[in-house]
Amino acid sequence: MSLATKYPKEVKQILSKYPPEGKRSAVMPLLFLAQREEGFVNKAAMQDIAQMVEISETEVASIVGFYTLYHDEKAGKYRMQVCTDLPCALRGADKFMDDLCANLGIKVGETTPDGTVTLEAVMCLAACDKAPMFQTQGPDGIKYHENMTVDRTLELVKTLKNALGGGK
Amino acid sequence: MAHILLRHREIPDLHKLSVYTQNGGLAAFKNAVTNMKPNEVTDVVKNSGLRGRGGAGFPTGMKWSFIDNKNWPHYVVANADESEPGTFKDREIMESNPFQFLEGLMLASYAVGATAAYIYLRGEFWQIGASLDEQIAELEAEGYLGDKLFGTEYSLKMYTHLGAGAYICGEETALLESLEGKRGQPRVRPPFPPSFGLYGKPTIINNVETFTNVPMIMANGADWYKSMGTADSPGVKIFSLSGRVRKPGNYELPLGTTFRELIYTHGGGVQDSRKVKAIMPAGASSSLIVVDDDKVLDTPMDYATVRTLKAELGSASLIIIDDSVPLDWLINKTVHFFKHESCGKCTPCREGTYWMSHLTQRIHHGNGTNADVDLLLNVAKQMQGKCLCALGDFSTTAVVSSIERFRPDFDKVVKA
Numbered sequence: 001m002s003l004a005t006k007y008p009k010e011v012k013q014i015l016s017k018y019p020p021e022g023k024r025s026a027v028m029p030l031l032f033l034a035q036r037e038e039g040f041v042n043k044a045a046m047q048d049i050a051q052m053v054e055i056s057e058t059e060v061a062s063i064v065g066f067y068t069l070y071h072d073e074k075a076g077k078y079r080m081q082v083c084t085d086l087p088c089a090l091r092g093a094d095k096f097m098d099d100l101c102a103n104l105g106i107k108v109g110e111t112t113p114d115g116t117v118t119l120e121a122v123m124c125l126a127a128c129d130k131a132p133m134f135q136t137q138g139p140d141g142i143k144y145h146e147n148m149t150v151d152r153t154l155e156l157v158k159t160l161k162n163a164l165g166g167g168k
Numbered sequence: 169m170a171h172i173l174l175r176h177r178e179i180p181d182l183h184k185l186s187v188y189t190q191n192g193g194l195a196a197f198k199n200a201v202t203n204m205k206p207n208e209v210t211d212v213v214k215n216s217g218l219r220g221r222g223g224a225g226f227p228t229g230m231k232w233s234f235i236d237n238k239n240w241p242h243y244v245v246a247n248a249d250e251s252e253p254g255t256f257k258d259r260e261i262m263e264s265n266p267f268q269f270l271e272g273l274m275l276a277s278y279a280v281g282a283t284a285a286y287i288y289l290r291g292e293f294w295q296i297g298a299s300l301d302e303q304i305a306e307l308e309a310e311g312y313l314g315d316k317l318f319g320t321e322y323s324l325k326m327y328t329h330l331g332a333g334a335y336i337c338g339e340e341t342a343l344l345e346s347l348e349g350k351r352g353q354p355r356v357r358p359p360f361p362p363s364f365g366l367y368g369k370p371t372i373i374n375n376v377e378t379f380t381n382v383p384m385i386m387a388n389g390a391d392w393y394k395s396m397g398t399a400d401s402p403g404v405k406i407f408s409l410s411g412r413v414r415k416p417g418n419y420e421l422p423l424g425t426t427f428r429e430l431i432y433t434h435g436g437g438v439q440d441s442r443k444v445k446a447i448m449p450a451g452a453s454s455s456l457i458v459v460d461d462d463k464v465l466d467t468p469m470d471y472a473t474v475r476t477l478k479a480e481l482g483s484a485s486l487i488i489i490d491d492s493v494p495l496d497w498l499i500n501k502t503v504h505f506f507k508h509e510s511c512g513k514c515t516p517c518r519e520g521t522y523w524m525s526h527l528t529q530r531i532h533h534g535n536g537t538n539a540d541v542d543l544l545l546n547v548a549k550q551m552q553g554k555c556l557c558a559l560g561d562f563s564t565t566a567v568v569s570s571i572e573r574f575r576p577d578f579d580k581v582v583k584a
Contacts, residue, residue, distance in 0.1 A: 017327045019284075022367050024349035028332055032291075053349065066351040066511075068333030069291045085253045086452055086501040087410040087487050123335065123505055124253035124452075125292050128408065128485075129416035135292060142294035 002048050007033055011052075024053045027063055031070050036139060039079070040071040068122070069137065076111040076118035078138040078160055080153075084121045087128035096132035097121065099150045104157070116161045136160070172404050173380050174420045176264035183299075185306045188267040194312055196386035197274050202318050207233075209279035213382060215390035217402035222247055222338070222375030223450065223482040225401075225471045228382075234362035235280045236370040242282040243371040245347065246273050246379055248289040248296075249331055249338040253505060254451035254485035257406040257418050258376035262289075262296045265380065266303050270326070272379030274312070275386060277324050280372050284325050288343050291332040300328050335509035339557045340373045342511065353513040354557040375483075377406055397423035401470035411448075411488035412439045424473075428465040431488060442490040446574075449474055450482025452502045453562035455569035456489070478569070495570045495577045496536075500528040506563030517560030520551040524567060536582040545571045 004011045010033055018025040027049060034045035041064055050057040064070040071079075082100070084093045101107055104119065111118040127133045130146035134153075138160075145156065176182040179191055188194070200209050214229025235242060246269070250258040261269050277285045289297050304326050307313040315323045329347055336342045337352040344366050346352035365371020381403060385393045394402045401423040407430055410416045414436030421430065427447060431437065438444055444465070448454035457477045459465060467473055474481040489498065507521035527544040530536045548564035555561055571578060 017329070019367065022348060025329070025347060027349040028346070029330065031332070032330065055349075059350075062351060063349070066334065067291070067331070070332055085505055086498065087254045089501060090411045090487070090489075090493065091416070122333075123508055124251060124255075126250045126256040126259050126290070128254050128256050128410035128487075129418070141298075142292055144292075144295070 003030060003034055003045065004052070015052075024055055027053050027055070027060060028067075031060075031064065035070065038074065039077065039138070040074055042072075069142075076115050077164055078116060078136045079118045079120055080134055080136055080157075081120045081122040081125075082134040083123070083125045083127065083131065085124040087124070088131035088133065091128075091131035093132045096148070096150065100153060103150055103154055112157070114161060116164060117157055171420050172384050173261060173268070173377065173406055174265065174418065175268065182265050183263070183267070183303075185267060185303070185310065192387060193267055193383070194271055196383045197271050197278070197312065198318055200275055200278055200386060201320055201322050206279050206281055209275060209386065212386060212390050213279070216381075216385045216393040217390075218378065218381055218385060218393065219401060219471065220375060221377035221381075221405065221483065223252070223453075223480075225481070228374060228378055231362065231374070232276065232279055232372055234360070235372060236363040237281075239363070239370050240281075241284070241369055242280050243366040243369055244273060244277045244280060244282040244285040245343070245366060245371055245373045246285070246287040246376055247338060247340065247343060247373055248287050248293065248376050249343060250293075250376070251290055251335040251338050252451035252453060252483055252485055253502075254410050254448065254487045255408050255483050256410075257408045257483075257485075259293065259296065260406075260418050261376055261380050262293070262300065266300060267307075268383055269376055269380045270300075270303060270307065272382035273326070274324060275382045276372060276374065276379060277326075278322060280370075282372070283323050284327070286347060286366070287326070287328045288337070288347055289328060289330055290337070291330045294330065297328045297330050304328070334511070335505075336511045336557075336559055339559060342557070343373065344371065351511070353511045354559075356556065398468070398470045398473075400472045405469075405484050407469070408483075408485040409435045409488070410486070412442070412490040412493065413437070413488045414439055423470045424468040426466050426468055427486075430469070430486065431465070435488070438488065438490050440490075440492075442492060444488060445491045445493065446489040446495075447479075448487040448489065448566065449484065450480050451485040451487065452505055453480075453482060453558075453565060454487070455479040455565045456495075456573060458573050494581070495574050496528070496532045496581050499567050499570050500525075500532040502566040503528045503563065506559065510559065510563070514556035514560065516551045516554040517556070517563065520547055520555075520560065521563050523547050524563065528567070531578065531582060534581065538579070538582055538584060541571060541575075541578045541582060 014029045046060045050060045133146040181187045210232045218228045219225040337346045341355035342352040361371040397403045419434045444459045446456040507525040510521045512518045548567040
């Protein structure tokens, strides 16, 4: 199903933001919309968006590849993206990440066996005074979780899993 | 002193439009549109001496006066891509005092005759984007945005646009490319955005904090603003303090406040009562200031004086390094960041960050030699001044300053 059929209101609103000569600007918000359900942009969606904004499918794919918040592969329902950049690392982010890996039983880049969470290390998220911190990227958009402990993070993982009906 | 930018710390619920207007908000915009000529607004900002708060410190009013009035339409774009490691000030403004930022953007739009303004937010600011959309809708409903404002001929629309995770989009021409729906890679300049910007049209781009100053300047006058800060750097600045301090956070202080006052009076001093070894005053892009005597800590933080310490104030995002932090580890972190964020357009940055990263990893993991440190310094220096945008140079500053100013630290961790 095309994006315009599935989300008519959202697509119309996105296209209305830009002047006719700037139609292509809609590619980024449309990609976020296409990613909403499955957590990644599939090939059909890229074709669909390419047609809508009148650029080639290759150009759409190059944009998906360039920006870190677009994904072209399936992962866990939520991506847990921990900042391990310099300011956070000065406040214990590397150790937080190691402890989190040990407790979840996965390495950075891997997904929990129930498919709830994929753990990722990311660059600065502008929350340097509230480390350790991470964002979750999922069906409901992006949310910040600041001043975190491993215990509170494991609680959050449980909540996310339950919200998904046991992680299935 | 009462806050000028972080006013929400004194005024509860300032993020609500009714509270903002009860506290004088939007009077400056209404007054400008109904009683002032656009260039009069620019003149007030010019006279205030306000400099861009995104990092470069360029005089704001002068930038606005560069707009090409022979080519229309004009655009104003807010750079809300805040991504420099150590910087987290624009977030607090947009979360807690959003209308003052929006009013500044509206005043800038009126000053340069723009009828459309875009706010380019980093994609991670998803929730801020959603609340700004609601706040823009409120401004439209209350008649502050839309067609023929206050019965004049002036119309203004405002839109948010989310990026999707790319530090480089904080560079203004990469930001414009991204806003146009392309990969965020910098343009060759000149031409500069005031003559060739968004969709090839004259465009003014300023940082969120810069815009947030403008309503207060218009309401209280240029002389009032100049009464704070220093002659060269008037006004207040939000200092984002992070790293090994007890109380990290945002502190709004006059430009010219000393490092000591920020770190010890406001930041509570260094964790575990250790000594400050180095200061990175402009985030990961900084040179490391050597703190080897008390005089350094007593240096006033303004754009010109920080330069005497062979560093830039930049966005004033201070990362405090104490004597427990190994510098081979530190530059391995910063180089990893810049390698990840290099857009790949120009060769010196793409290849240079890649090779620097090889070397910093080798040195940090204890497999480096003295010759590797020399090579790393050599690669970094060869990149300087040869990259298409500032990111390439930024990737080298922590490396070069660490090695040149703290060489014995590296001698300790490498083989002969």
